[in-house]
Amino acid sequence: MFEREDETVExxxxxxxxxxxxxxxxxxxxxxxxxxAPPNGRRVKLWPLLAAAAVLAxxxxxxxxxxxxxxxxxxxxxxLVAPQAASVALVGDFNDWDPARSPMQTAHGVWAxxxxxxxxxxxxxxxxxxxxxxxxxxxxxAKDDEFGTPSSVVTVGGRxx
Amino acid sequence: xxxxxxxxxxxxxxxxxxxxxLDPDTRVAVAAVVDSxxxxxxxxxxxxxxxxxxxxxxxxxxxxxxxxRRLAVDLGTARTALGTSAAxxxxxxxxxxxxxxxxxxxxxxxxxxxxxxxxxxxxVLADLVASGVPADSAAAAVLAxxxxxxDADLxxxxxxxERDITLGAPPGAATSVRLNAGAFDAPGTSSTQGxxxxxxxxxxx
Amino acid sequence: MGINSVEPSDxxxxxxxxxxxxxxxxxxxxRYRDRLGRYAVHMIGDREDAEEALQDSFVRAYxxxxxxxxxARFGAWLYGILVNRCRTTGARAARRRxxxxxxxxxxxxxxxxxxxxxxxxxxxxxxxxxxxxPDYREAFLLKHVQDLEYEEIAELTGAGxxxxxxxxxxxxxxxxxxxxxxxxx
Numbered sequence: 001m002f003e004r005e006d007e008t009v010e011x012x013x014x015x016x017x018x019x020x021x022x023x024x025x026x027x028x029x030x031x032x033x034x035x036x037a038p039p040n041g042r043r044v045k046l047w048p049l050l051a052a053a054a055v056l057a058x059x060x061x062x063x064x065x066x067x068x069x070x071x072x073x074x075x076x077x078x079x080l081v082a083p084q085a086a087s088v089a090l091v092g093d094f095n096d097w098d099p100a101r102s103p104m105q106t107a108h109g110v111w112a113x114x115x116x117x118x119x120x121x122x123x124x125x126x127x128x129x130x131x132x133x134x135x136x137x138x139x140x141x142a143k144d145d146e147f148g149t150p151s152s153v154v155t156v157g158g159r160x161x
Numbered sequence: 162x163x164x165x166x167x168x169x170x171x172x173x174x175x176x177x178x179x180x181x182x183l184d185p186d187t188r189v190a191v192a193a194v195v196d197s198x199x200x201x202x203x204x205x206x207x208x209x210x211x212x213x214x215x216x217x218x219x220x221x222x223x224x225x226x227x228x229x230r231r232l233a234v235d236l237g238t239a240r241t242a243l244g245t246s247a248a249x250x251x252x253x254x255x256x257x258x259x260x261x262x263x264x265x266x267x268x269x270x271x272x273x274x275x276x277x278x279x280x281x282x283x284x285v286l287a288d289l290v291a292s293g294v295p296a297d298s299a300a301a302a303v304l305a306x307x308x309x310x311x312d313a314d315l316x317x318x319x320x321x322x323e324r325d326i327t328l329g330a331p332p333g334a335a336t337s338v339r340l341n342a343g344a345f346d347a348p349g350t351s352s353t354q355g356x357x358x359x360x361x362x363x364x365x366x
Numbered sequence: 367m368g369i370n371s372v373e374p375s376d377x378x379x380x381x382x383x384x385x386x387x388x389x390x391x392x393x394x395x396x397r398y399r400d401r402l403g404r405y406a407v408h409m410i411g412d413r414e415d416a417e418e419a420l421q422d423s424f425v426r427a428y429x430x431x432x433x434x435x436x437x438a439r440f441g442a443w444l445y446g447i448l449v450n451r452c453r454t455t456g457a458r459a460a461r462r463r464x465x466x467x468x469x470x471x472x473x474x475x476x477x478x479x480x481x482x483x484x485x486x487x488x489x490x491x492x493x494x495x496x497x498x499x500p501d502y503r504e505a506f507l508l509k510h511v512q513d514l515e516y517e518e519i520a521e522l523t524g525a526g527x528x529x530x531x532x533x534x535x536x537x538x539x540x541x542x543x544x545x546x547x548x549x550x551x
Contacts, residue, residue, distance in 0.1 A: 008541070008542050008545055008546075009538045009541055009542055012491050012494070012541055012545070013510045013511060015487070015488070015491055016404075016408055016491065016495075016507070016510075016511045017404075017511055019400060019404065020400070020403055020404040020407045020408075021327050021328075022399055022400060022403035022407075022417060022420070023324075023417050026399065026403075026417055026420060026421055027392065027395050027396065027399060029421055030395050030421055030424040030425055030428075031388075031391070031392055031395070033421070033425045034388060034391060034425060034428050035388070081396070091214075091217055093207070093210040093214070096179055096210070096213050097210065097213040097214045097216070097217040097218075098213070098217070099217065107389045107390070107392065107393065108374065108379075108390070108392075108393040108396075110392060110393065110396065119250055119278075119280065120249070120250035120253060120254075120280065121250060121253045121254045121257060121280065121283075121284050123210075123214065127217075133218065140287075140288040140291045140292070141291050142291075143257075143260065143261060143287075143290070143291050146211075146215075146220075146224065146227070146228040146231070147214065147215050147218040147219075147220040147224065147225075147228070148218070148220070149218050151214075153257065153284075153287075153288070153291075155254065155280065155281060155284035155288075324413070328413075329488070
Protein backbone atom coordinates (compact mmCIF):
# COMPACT_ATOMS: atom_id res chain seq x y z
CA MET A 1 0.00 0.00 0.00
CA PHE A 2 2.65 2.45 1.05
CA GLU A 3 4.90 1.22 -1.71
CA ARG A 4 2.19 1.76 -4.29
CA GLU A 5 1.69 5.31 -3.10
CA ASP A 6 5.38 6.01 -3.52
CA GLU A 7 5.32 4.51 -6.96
CA THR A 8 2.45 6.71 -8.06
CA VAL A 9 3.96 9.84 -6.60
CA GLU A 10 7.35 9.04 -8.08
CA UNK A 11 5.67 8.68 -11.45
CA UNK A 12 4.06 12.07 -10.95
CA UNK A 13 7.40 13.58 -10.03
CA UNK A 14 9.12 12.15 -13.06
CA UNK A 15 6.29 13.43 -15.21
CA UNK A 16 6.52 16.91 -13.75
CA UNK A 17 10.28 17.00 -14.10
CA UNK A 18 10.12 16.76 -17.84
CA UNK A 19 11.11 19.95 -19.65
CA UNK A 20 8.30 22.40 -20.24
CA UNK A 21 8.21 24.32 -23.51
CA UNK A 22 8.51 28.00 -22.65
CA UNK A 23 7.73 30.53 -25.34
CA UNK A 24 11.08 31.33 -26.95
CA UNK A 25 10.00 34.93 -27.34
CA UNK A 26 9.93 35.38 -23.57
CA UNK A 27 13.63 36.18 -23.41
CA UNK A 28 13.23 38.89 -25.98
CA UNK A 29 10.34 40.44 -24.10
CA UNK A 30 12.34 40.47 -20.89
CA UNK A 31 15.25 42.18 -22.57
CA UNK A 32 12.98 44.68 -24.24
CA UNK A 33 11.33 45.61 -20.96
CA UNK A 34 14.72 45.95 -19.38
CA UNK A 35 15.89 48.19 -22.17
CA UNK A 36 12.93 50.46 -21.52
CA ALA A 37 13.55 50.75 -17.80
CA PRO A 38 17.12 50.32 -16.58
CA PRO A 39 17.77 49.60 -12.91
CA ASN A 40 18.18 52.35 -10.35
CA GLY A 41 16.55 54.87 -12.61
CA ARG A 42 19.71 55.38 -14.61
CA ARG A 43 19.26 56.83 -18.03
CA VAL A 44 20.97 54.71 -20.59
CA LYS A 45 21.61 55.51 -24.19
CA LEU A 46 19.23 53.74 -26.52
CA TRP A 47 21.65 51.98 -28.80
CA PRO A 48 23.72 50.10 -26.26
CA LEU A 49 20.46 48.87 -24.81
CA LEU A 50 19.15 47.75 -28.13
CA ALA A 51 22.37 45.90 -28.65
CA ALA A 52 22.03 44.39 -25.24
CA ALA A 53 18.46 43.44 -25.96
CA ALA A 54 19.81 41.42 -28.81
CA VAL A 55 21.60 39.15 -26.38
CA LEU A 56 18.86 36.75 -25.58
CA ALA A 57 18.60 33.50 -23.85
CA UNK A 58 17.76 30.77 -26.22
CA UNK A 59 17.51 29.93 -29.83
CA UNK A 60 15.01 32.34 -31.14
CA UNK A 61 14.11 34.93 -33.59
CA UNK A 62 12.23 37.82 -32.31
CA UNK A 63 9.47 37.66 -34.79
CA UNK A 64 8.22 41.18 -35.21
CA UNK A 65 4.76 40.24 -36.29
CA UNK A 66 4.34 38.46 -33.03
CA UNK A 67 5.66 41.32 -31.03
CA UNK A 68 3.81 43.94 -32.80
CA UNK A 69 1.62 42.60 -35.49
CA UNK A 70 -0.70 45.55 -35.49
CA UNK A 71 1.84 47.88 -36.93
CA UNK A 72 4.61 47.66 -39.44
CA UNK A 73 7.72 46.78 -37.52
CA UNK A 74 10.98 46.92 -39.29
CA UNK A 75 13.64 46.28 -36.68
CA UNK A 76 14.21 42.63 -35.92
CA UNK A 77 16.58 40.86 -33.64
CA UNK A 78 17.77 37.47 -34.76
CA UNK A 79 19.33 35.29 -32.12
CA LEU A 80 20.97 31.89 -32.08
CA VAL A 81 22.48 30.08 -29.16
CA ALA A 82 25.59 28.35 -30.40
CA PRO A 83 28.14 28.15 -27.60
CA GLN A 84 30.54 26.08 -29.66
CA ALA A 85 30.50 28.30 -32.71
CA ALA A 86 33.44 30.42 -33.79
CA SER A 87 31.29 32.53 -36.10
CA VAL A 88 27.64 32.84 -37.01
CA ALA A 89 26.21 34.84 -39.89
CA LEU A 90 22.60 35.61 -40.62
CA VAL A 91 21.80 35.24 -44.30
CA GLY A 92 18.52 35.62 -46.08
CA ASP A 93 16.40 37.32 -48.68
CA PHE A 94 17.08 40.64 -46.95
CA ASN A 95 20.86 40.65 -47.40
CA ASP A 96 21.40 38.87 -50.71
CA TRP A 97 22.32 35.71 -48.81
CA ASP A 98 25.70 37.30 -48.24
CA PRO A 99 27.34 36.09 -45.00
CA ALA A 100 29.54 39.16 -44.90
CA ARG A 101 26.53 41.46 -44.61
CA SER A 102 25.14 40.30 -41.26
CA PRO A 103 27.81 38.77 -39.06
CA MET A 104 26.37 38.09 -35.63
CA GLN A 105 27.95 39.18 -32.36
CA THR A 106 28.25 36.85 -29.43
CA ALA A 107 27.98 37.14 -25.70
CA HIS A 108 28.28 33.91 -23.75
CA GLY A 109 27.51 31.82 -26.80
CA VAL A 110 24.36 33.77 -27.63
CA TRP A 111 24.73 35.18 -31.13
CA ALA A 112 22.63 38.14 -32.11
CA UNK A 113 22.18 40.75 -34.76
CA UNK A 114 19.64 43.40 -35.57
CA UNK A 115 18.21 43.88 -39.04
CA UNK A 116 15.80 46.43 -40.40
CA UNK A 117 13.25 45.03 -42.82
CA UNK A 118 10.49 46.37 -45.00
CA UNK A 119 7.15 44.53 -44.93
CA UNK A 120 7.32 41.18 -46.68
CA UNK A 121 8.00 37.52 -46.25
CA UNK A 122 11.65 36.55 -45.99
CA UNK A 123 13.53 33.28 -46.04
CA UNK A 124 16.65 33.11 -43.92
CA UNK A 125 19.08 30.78 -42.19
CA UNK A 126 22.07 30.87 -39.89
CA UNK A 127 25.49 29.97 -41.25
CA UNK A 128 27.65 28.59 -38.45
CA UNK A 129 31.43 28.58 -38.81
CA UNK A 130 31.00 29.34 -42.47
CA UNK A 131 29.92 25.80 -43.29
CA UNK A 132 26.99 24.61 -41.23
CA UNK A 133 23.44 25.67 -42.10
CA UNK A 134 20.90 25.95 -39.35
CA UNK A 135 17.26 26.91 -39.50
CA UNK A 136 15.74 28.85 -36.66
CA UNK A 137 14.01 26.38 -34.36
CA UNK A 138 11.64 29.01 -33.08
CA UNK A 139 10.46 30.25 -36.47
CA UNK A 140 8.33 28.59 -39.12
CA UNK A 141 10.35 26.36 -41.40
CA ALA A 142 10.65 27.21 -45.06
CA LYS A 143 9.00 24.13 -46.44
CA ASP A 144 10.08 24.77 -49.97
CA ASP A 145 13.82 24.72 -49.52
CA GLU A 146 15.19 23.57 -52.82
CA PHE A 147 18.86 23.54 -52.02
CA GLY A 148 18.98 20.79 -49.47
CA THR A 149 19.62 22.89 -46.40
CA PRO A 150 17.20 24.12 -43.77
CA SER A 151 15.77 27.64 -43.83
CA SER A 152 13.20 29.57 -41.86
CA VAL A 153 10.75 32.29 -42.73
CA VAL A 154 9.81 35.54 -41.12
CA THR A 155 6.96 37.78 -42.18
CA VAL A 156 7.09 41.48 -41.49
CA GLY A 157 4.34 43.97 -41.62
CA GLY A 158 0.62 43.89 -41.45
CA ARG A 159 -2.43 45.99 -41.57
CA UNK A 160 -2.86 48.35 -38.71
CA UNK A 161 -5.31 47.59 -35.99
CA UNK B 162 10.91 48.91 -81.51
CA UNK B 163 10.66 45.32 -80.39
CA UNK B 164 14.42 45.11 -80.27
CA UNK B 165 14.63 48.26 -78.19
CA UNK B 166 12.10 46.93 -75.76
CA UNK B 167 13.95 43.65 -75.57
CA UNK B 168 17.24 45.40 -74.91
CA UNK B 169 15.65 47.49 -72.22
CA UNK B 170 14.22 44.40 -70.60
CA UNK B 171 17.46 42.49 -70.84
CA UNK B 172 19.29 45.23 -68.98
CA UNK B 173 17.43 44.39 -65.79
CA UNK B 174 19.42 41.25 -65.25
CA UNK B 175 22.61 42.29 -66.98
CA UNK B 176 22.92 45.41 -64.88
CA UNK B 177 22.43 43.64 -61.59
CA UNK B 178 25.95 43.08 -60.26
CA UNK B 179 24.72 40.63 -57.67
CA UNK B 180 24.25 38.03 -60.36
CA UNK B 181 28.00 38.06 -60.94
CA UNK B 182 28.22 35.67 -58.03
CA LEU B 183 26.76 33.03 -60.34
CA ASP B 184 28.96 31.08 -62.70
CA PRO B 185 28.68 32.33 -66.30
CA ASP B 186 26.37 29.61 -67.60
CA THR B 187 24.05 29.81 -64.63
CA ARG B 188 24.08 33.58 -64.77
CA VAL B 189 22.88 33.54 -68.37
CA ALA B 190 20.08 31.12 -67.57
CA VAL B 191 19.00 32.99 -64.44
CA ALA B 192 19.18 36.31 -66.24
CA ALA B 193 16.83 34.92 -68.87
CA VAL B 194 14.32 33.97 -66.18
CA VAL B 195 14.67 37.36 -64.52
CA ASP B 196 14.21 39.20 -67.79
CA SER B 197 11.26 37.08 -68.74
CA UNK B 198 9.59 37.74 -65.40
CA UNK B 199 10.28 41.43 -65.68
CA UNK B 200 8.83 41.39 -69.17
CA UNK B 201 5.50 40.16 -67.91
CA UNK B 202 5.47 42.45 -64.92
CA UNK B 203 6.37 39.95 -62.22
CA UNK B 204 8.64 41.01 -59.36
CA UNK B 205 12.23 40.01 -60.02
CA UNK B 206 13.75 40.53 -56.59
CA UNK B 207 12.43 37.23 -55.19
CA UNK B 208 13.91 35.44 -58.18
CA UNK B 209 17.29 37.08 -57.73
CA UNK B 210 17.25 36.27 -54.03
CA UNK B 211 16.46 32.65 -54.75
CA UNK B 212 19.43 32.45 -57.10
CA UNK B 213 21.72 34.08 -54.53
CA UNK B 214 20.45 31.68 -51.89
CA UNK B 215 21.44 28.82 -54.15
CA UNK B 216 24.91 30.24 -54.72
CA UNK B 217 25.57 30.80 -51.03
CA UNK B 218 24.32 27.32 -50.23
CA UNK B 219 26.64 25.83 -52.81
CA UNK B 220 23.88 24.43 -55.02
CA UNK B 221 24.65 23.35 -58.56
CA UNK B 222 23.84 25.66 -61.42
CA UNK B 223 21.18 23.30 -62.68
CA UNK B 224 19.47 23.28 -59.32
CA UNK B 225 19.57 27.05 -59.08
CA UNK B 226 18.10 27.47 -62.53
CA UNK B 227 15.36 24.95 -61.79
CA UNK B 228 14.53 26.75 -58.55
CA UNK B 229 14.24 30.18 -60.11
CA ARG B 230 12.17 28.88 -63.02
CA ARG B 231 9.79 27.21 -60.64
CA LEU B 232 9.57 30.37 -58.57
CA ALA B 233 8.81 32.47 -61.65
CA VAL B 234 6.02 30.09 -62.61
CA ASP B 235 4.58 30.16 -59.09
CA LEU B 236 4.75 33.96 -58.95
CA GLY B 237 2.76 33.98 -62.16
CA THR B 238 0.18 31.61 -60.73
CA ALA B 239 -0.06 33.76 -57.63
CA ARG B 240 -0.58 36.90 -59.64
CA THR B 241 -3.27 35.28 -61.75
CA ALA B 242 -5.09 34.33 -58.58
CA LEU B 243 -4.60 37.61 -56.72
CA GLY B 244 -4.78 40.01 -59.63
CA THR B 245 -2.35 42.41 -61.19
CA SER B 246 -2.62 44.86 -58.34
CA ALA B 247 -1.07 42.41 -55.90
CA ALA B 248 2.09 43.71 -54.25
CA UNK B 249 5.41 41.90 -54.35
CA UNK B 250 5.19 40.90 -50.70
CA UNK B 251 1.72 39.48 -51.30
CA UNK B 252 2.90 37.49 -54.26
CA UNK B 253 5.80 36.04 -52.31
CA UNK B 254 3.51 35.06 -49.47
CA UNK B 255 1.07 33.64 -52.00
CA UNK B 256 3.81 31.46 -53.48
CA UNK B 257 4.49 30.10 -50.00
CA UNK B 258 0.77 29.40 -49.56
CA UNK B 259 0.55 27.69 -52.94
CA UNK B 260 3.54 25.54 -52.15
CA UNK B 261 2.02 24.69 -48.81
CA UNK B 262 -0.92 23.24 -50.68
CA UNK B 263 -3.40 26.08 -50.99
CA UNK B 264 -5.08 26.11 -54.38
CA UNK B 265 -5.28 29.18 -56.63
CA UNK B 266 -9.00 29.20 -55.85
CA UNK B 267 -8.22 29.63 -52.16
CA UNK B 268 -6.02 32.60 -53.00
CA UNK B 269 -8.73 34.12 -55.18
CA UNK B 270 -11.34 33.59 -52.48
CA UNK B 271 -9.07 35.23 -49.97
CA UNK B 272 -8.67 38.22 -52.26
CA UNK B 273 -12.45 38.45 -52.55
CA UNK B 274 -13.16 38.37 -48.84
CA UNK B 275 -10.30 40.38 -47.41
CA UNK B 276 -9.05 43.88 -47.82
CA UNK B 277 -5.42 44.04 -48.97
CA UNK B 278 -2.65 43.61 -48.12
CA UNK B 279 -3.04 39.86 -47.88
CA UNK B 280 0.57 39.21 -46.94
CA UNK B 281 -0.02 38.21 -43.35
CA UNK B 282 -3.10 36.11 -44.10
CA UNK B 283 -1.20 34.19 -46.75
CA UNK B 284 1.84 33.82 -44.52
CA VAL B 285 -0.30 32.52 -41.66
CA LEU B 286 -1.81 29.98 -44.02
CA ALA B 287 1.62 28.77 -45.14
CA ASP B 288 2.99 28.73 -41.60
CA LEU B 289 0.05 26.74 -40.28
CA VAL B 290 0.79 24.08 -42.86
CA ALA B 291 4.47 24.22 -41.89
CA SER B 292 3.35 23.50 -38.32
CA GLY B 293 1.65 20.33 -39.49
CA VAL B 294 -1.89 21.55 -40.08
CA PRO B 295 -3.40 19.93 -43.18
CA ALA B 296 -3.48 22.38 -46.06
CA ASP B 297 -7.26 22.27 -46.49
CA SER B 298 -7.83 22.84 -42.78
CA ALA B 299 -5.40 25.74 -42.76
CA ALA B 300 -7.01 27.26 -45.84
CA ALA B 301 -10.52 26.83 -44.42
CA ALA B 302 -9.51 28.43 -41.14
CA VAL B 303 -7.82 31.43 -42.74
CA LEU B 304 -10.72 31.93 -45.14
CA ALA B 305 -13.19 31.76 -42.27
CA UNK B 306 -11.29 34.36 -40.30
CA UNK B 307 -10.24 36.54 -43.21
CA UNK B 308 -13.33 38.75 -43.62
CA UNK B 309 -13.17 40.22 -40.14
CA UNK B 310 -9.94 39.37 -38.41
CA UNK B 311 -7.12 41.86 -38.21
CA ASP B 312 -3.65 40.77 -39.18
CA ALA B 313 -2.80 40.71 -35.49
CA ASP B 314 -5.72 38.37 -34.85
CA LEU B 315 -4.54 36.02 -37.57
CA UNK B 316 -1.08 35.98 -36.08
CA UNK B 317 -2.54 35.29 -32.65
CA UNK B 318 -4.59 32.49 -34.11
CA UNK B 319 -1.52 30.91 -35.62
CA UNK B 320 0.39 31.24 -32.38
CA UNK B 321 -2.44 29.68 -30.40
CA UNK B 322 -2.62 26.74 -32.78
CA GLU B 323 1.15 26.30 -32.65
CA ARG B 324 1.10 26.39 -28.90
CA ASP B 325 -1.62 23.75 -28.74
CA ILE B 326 0.36 21.58 -31.10
CA THR B 327 3.38 21.97 -28.84
CA LEU B 328 1.21 20.81 -25.96
CA GLY B 329 0.43 17.64 -27.84
CA ALA B 330 -2.76 18.44 -29.70
CA PRO B 331 -3.14 17.04 -33.21
CA PRO B 332 -2.66 19.94 -35.67
CA GLY B 333 -6.01 19.56 -37.39
CA ALA B 334 -7.86 19.42 -34.12
CA ALA B 335 -5.93 22.36 -32.75
CA THR B 336 -6.97 24.43 -35.75
CA SER B 337 -10.65 23.56 -35.59
CA VAL B 338 -10.87 23.97 -31.85
CA ARG B 339 -9.25 27.38 -31.98
CA LEU B 340 -11.44 28.38 -34.87
CA ASN B 341 -14.59 27.22 -33.15
CA ALA B 342 -13.55 28.99 -29.99
CA GLY B 343 -14.43 32.11 -31.92
CA ALA B 344 -11.97 34.28 -30.09
CA PHE B 345 -10.26 35.56 -33.20
CA ASP B 346 -12.94 36.82 -35.47
CA ALA B 347 -14.19 39.91 -33.76
CA PRO B 348 -12.28 43.00 -34.77
CA GLY B 349 -11.76 45.58 -32.13
CA THR B 350 -12.33 43.20 -29.26
CA SER B 351 -9.73 41.66 -27.09
CA SER B 352 -8.95 38.32 -28.57
CA THR B 353 -7.28 37.05 -25.46
CA GLN B 354 -10.21 37.20 -23.10
CA GLY B 355 -10.98 33.83 -21.64
CA UNK B 356 -8.42 32.15 -23.77
CA UNK B 357 -5.58 30.80 -21.73
CA UNK B 358 -3.13 30.12 -24.50
CA UNK B 359 -3.21 33.19 -26.63
CA UNK B 360 -0.07 35.28 -26.79
CA UNK B 361 0.27 38.24 -24.59
CA UNK B 362 0.08 41.76 -25.84
CA UNK B 363 -0.71 43.34 -22.64
CA UNK B 364 -0.21 46.61 -20.96
CA UNK B 365 0.85 46.46 -17.41
CA UNK B 366 1.66 49.14 -14.91
CA MET C 367 37.44 31.13 -30.57
CA GLY C 368 34.65 30.77 -28.08
CA ILE C 369 34.91 27.00 -28.15
CA ASN C 370 34.82 25.09 -24.90
CA SER C 371 34.55 28.34 -23.04
CA VAL C 372 33.83 28.11 -19.34
CA GLU C 373 30.39 29.36 -18.39
CA PRO C 374 30.65 32.50 -16.29
CA SER C 375 29.27 32.17 -12.79
CA ASP C 376 26.06 33.86 -11.64
CA UNK C 377 28.15 36.19 -9.50
CA UNK C 378 30.26 37.18 -12.49
CA UNK C 379 27.21 37.82 -14.65
CA UNK C 380 25.50 39.84 -11.93
CA UNK C 381 28.68 41.87 -11.56
CA UNK C 382 28.72 42.56 -15.29
CA UNK C 383 25.07 43.59 -15.31
CA UNK C 384 25.72 45.98 -12.44
CA UNK C 385 28.54 47.59 -14.35
CA UNK C 386 26.26 48.24 -17.31
CA UNK C 387 26.63 45.07 -19.38
CA UNK C 388 22.93 44.55 -19.89
CA UNK C 389 23.62 41.70 -22.27
CA UNK C 390 24.97 39.64 -19.38
CA UNK C 391 21.44 39.61 -18.01
CA UNK C 392 20.40 37.77 -21.14
CA UNK C 393 22.74 34.98 -20.13
CA UNK C 394 21.12 34.82 -16.70
CA UNK C 395 17.67 34.70 -18.29
CA UNK C 396 18.91 31.91 -20.52
CA ARG C 397 20.29 30.03 -17.57
CA TYR C 398 17.13 30.11 -15.49
CA ARG C 399 14.24 30.35 -17.92
CA ASP C 400 13.51 26.66 -18.34
CA ARG C 401 13.96 25.69 -14.71
CA LEU C 402 11.85 28.54 -13.41
CA GLY C 403 9.40 28.24 -16.28
CA ARG C 404 8.68 24.65 -15.37
CA TYR C 405 7.93 25.67 -11.80
CA ALA C 406 5.65 28.50 -12.89
CA VAL C 407 3.72 26.33 -15.34
CA HIS C 408 3.10 23.60 -12.79
CA MET C 409 2.41 26.02 -9.97
CA ILE C 410 -0.01 28.25 -11.83
CA GLY C 411 -1.42 25.64 -14.17
CA ASP C 412 -1.99 28.02 -17.03
CA ARG C 413 0.84 28.42 -19.47
CA GLU C 414 0.03 31.95 -20.50
CA ASP C 415 -0.18 33.21 -16.94
CA ALA C 416 2.92 31.24 -16.03
CA GLU C 417 4.97 32.83 -18.77
CA GLU C 418 3.71 36.23 -17.76
CA ALA C 419 4.73 35.54 -14.17
CA LEU C 420 8.13 34.36 -15.34
CA GLN C 421 8.65 37.41 -17.49
CA ASP C 422 7.62 39.72 -14.67
CA SER C 423 9.95 37.98 -12.29
CA PHE C 424 12.94 38.40 -14.56
CA VAL C 425 12.16 42.07 -15.06
CA ARG C 426 11.56 42.67 -11.37
CA ALA C 427 14.80 40.92 -10.50
CA TYR C 428 16.69 43.08 -12.94
CA UNK C 429 15.19 46.28 -11.62
CA UNK C 430 16.01 45.39 -8.05
CA UNK C 431 19.34 43.74 -8.71
CA UNK C 432 20.98 46.17 -6.31
CA UNK C 433 19.10 44.37 -3.55
CA UNK C 434 20.56 40.99 -4.41
CA UNK C 435 22.90 40.79 -1.45
CA UNK C 436 24.73 37.64 -2.48
CA UNK C 437 25.24 37.55 -6.26
CA ALA C 438 26.58 34.01 -6.01
CA ARG C 439 23.09 33.04 -4.92
CA PHE C 440 21.27 34.96 -7.62
CA GLY C 441 19.32 31.84 -8.53
CA ALA C 442 17.85 31.43 -5.07
CA TRP C 443 17.01 35.11 -4.93
CA LEU C 444 15.31 34.91 -8.31
CA TYR C 445 13.37 31.85 -7.17
CA GLY C 446 12.05 33.88 -4.28
CA ILE C 447 10.74 36.56 -6.60
CA LEU C 448 9.04 33.99 -8.82
CA VAL C 449 7.52 32.10 -5.91
CA ASN C 450 5.94 35.31 -4.69
CA ARG C 451 4.77 36.25 -8.12
CA CYS C 452 3.17 32.85 -8.64
CA ARG C 453 1.31 33.21 -5.39
CA THR C 454 -0.38 36.35 -6.63
CA THR C 455 -1.40 34.74 -9.89
CA GLY C 456 -2.14 31.30 -8.49
CA ALA C 457 -5.64 30.20 -8.08
CA ARG C 458 -7.44 32.19 -10.70
CA ALA C 459 -5.74 30.33 -13.48
CA ALA C 460 -5.77 26.86 -12.03
CA ARG C 461 -9.24 25.96 -13.13
CA ARG C 462 -8.64 26.89 -16.71
CA ARG C 463 -5.91 24.38 -17.24
CA UNK C 464 -5.94 21.91 -20.02
CA UNK C 465 -9.39 22.68 -21.29
CA UNK C 466 -8.09 22.50 -24.79
CA UNK C 467 -6.70 19.03 -24.53
CA UNK C 468 -10.13 17.71 -23.66
CA UNK C 469 -11.57 19.27 -26.77
CA UNK C 470 -8.83 17.79 -28.88
CA UNK C 471 -9.35 14.39 -27.41
CA UNK C 472 -13.01 14.56 -28.13
CA UNK C 473 -12.27 15.42 -31.68
CA UNK C 474 -9.89 12.83 -32.87
CA UNK C 475 -7.66 11.24 -30.35
CA UNK C 476 -9.64 8.04 -30.22
CA UNK C 477 -7.57 6.52 -32.98
CA UNK C 478 -4.33 7.15 -31.15
CA UNK C 479 -4.57 5.14 -28.01
CA UNK C 480 -1.01 5.75 -26.86
CA UNK C 481 -1.30 9.46 -27.23
CA UNK C 482 -4.69 9.42 -25.58
CA UNK C 483 -3.22 7.54 -22.62
CA UNK C 484 -0.41 10.02 -22.36
CA UNK C 485 -2.78 12.95 -22.45
CA UNK C 486 -5.06 11.25 -19.94
CA UNK C 487 -2.16 10.87 -17.55
CA UNK C 488 -1.00 14.43 -18.13
CA UNK C 489 -4.48 15.64 -17.54
CA UNK C 490 -4.94 13.57 -14.41
CA UNK C 491 -1.68 14.84 -12.95
CA UNK C 492 -2.55 18.41 -13.80
CA UNK C 493 -5.94 18.11 -12.22
CA UNK C 494 -4.59 16.44 -9.12
CA UNK C 495 -1.94 19.15 -8.81
CA UNK C 496 -4.56 21.85 -9.23
CA UNK C 497 -6.62 20.41 -6.40
CA UNK C 498 -3.78 20.73 -3.92
CA UNK C 499 -3.80 23.72 -1.63
CA PRO C 500 -1.38 26.29 -3.07
CA ASP C 501 1.08 26.01 -0.21
CA TYR C 502 1.10 22.22 -0.52
CA ARG C 503 1.61 22.45 -4.27
CA GLU C 504 4.34 25.03 -3.83
CA ALA C 505 6.27 22.94 -1.31
CA PHE C 506 5.84 19.74 -3.32
CA LEU C 507 7.07 21.31 -6.55
CA LEU C 508 10.01 23.07 -4.97
CA LYS C 509 11.11 19.93 -3.15
CA HIS C 510 10.50 17.19 -5.65
CA VAL C 511 10.38 18.83 -9.05
CA GLN C 512 12.78 21.70 -8.59
CA ASP C 513 15.00 19.61 -6.32
CA LEU C 514 15.60 22.26 -3.68
CA GLU C 515 16.67 21.48 -0.12
CA TYR C 516 14.19 22.16 2.66
CA GLU C 517 16.46 24.87 4.02
CA GLU C 518 16.41 26.61 0.66
CA ILE C 519 12.63 26.29 0.40
CA ALA C 520 12.30 27.70 3.89
CA GLU C 521 14.32 30.69 2.83
CA LEU C 522 12.18 31.21 -0.27
CA THR C 523 8.80 30.75 1.29
CA GLY C 524 9.33 32.00 4.81
CA ALA C 525 7.89 28.77 6.21
CA GLY C 526 9.70 26.60 8.73
CA UNK C 527 11.37 23.38 7.67
CA UNK C 528 9.09 21.17 9.73
CA UNK C 529 6.01 22.87 8.31
CA UNK C 530 7.37 22.39 4.83
CA UNK C 531 8.01 18.72 5.42
CA UNK C 532 4.44 18.35 6.58
CA UNK C 533 3.15 20.15 3.46
CA UNK C 534 5.16 17.92 1.17
CA UNK C 535 3.92 14.83 2.99
CA UNK C 536 0.31 15.98 2.73
CA UNK C 537 0.80 16.86 -0.89
CA UNK C 538 2.09 13.38 -1.65
CA UNK C 539 -0.82 11.78 0.16
CA UNK C 540 -3.38 13.93 -1.57
CA UNK C 541 -1.87 13.46 -5.00
CA UNK C 542 -2.06 9.74 -4.49
CA UNK C 543 -5.67 10.03 -3.39
CA UNK C 544 -6.73 12.25 -6.26
CA UNK C 545 -5.03 10.09 -8.84
CA UNK C 546 -6.64 6.98 -7.44
CA UNK C 547 -10.01 8.70 -7.68
CA UNK C 548 -9.25 9.60 -11.28
CA UNK C 549 -8.49 5.97 -12.07
CA UNK C 550 -11.96 4.98 -10.95
CA UNK C 551 -13.85 7.61 -12.89
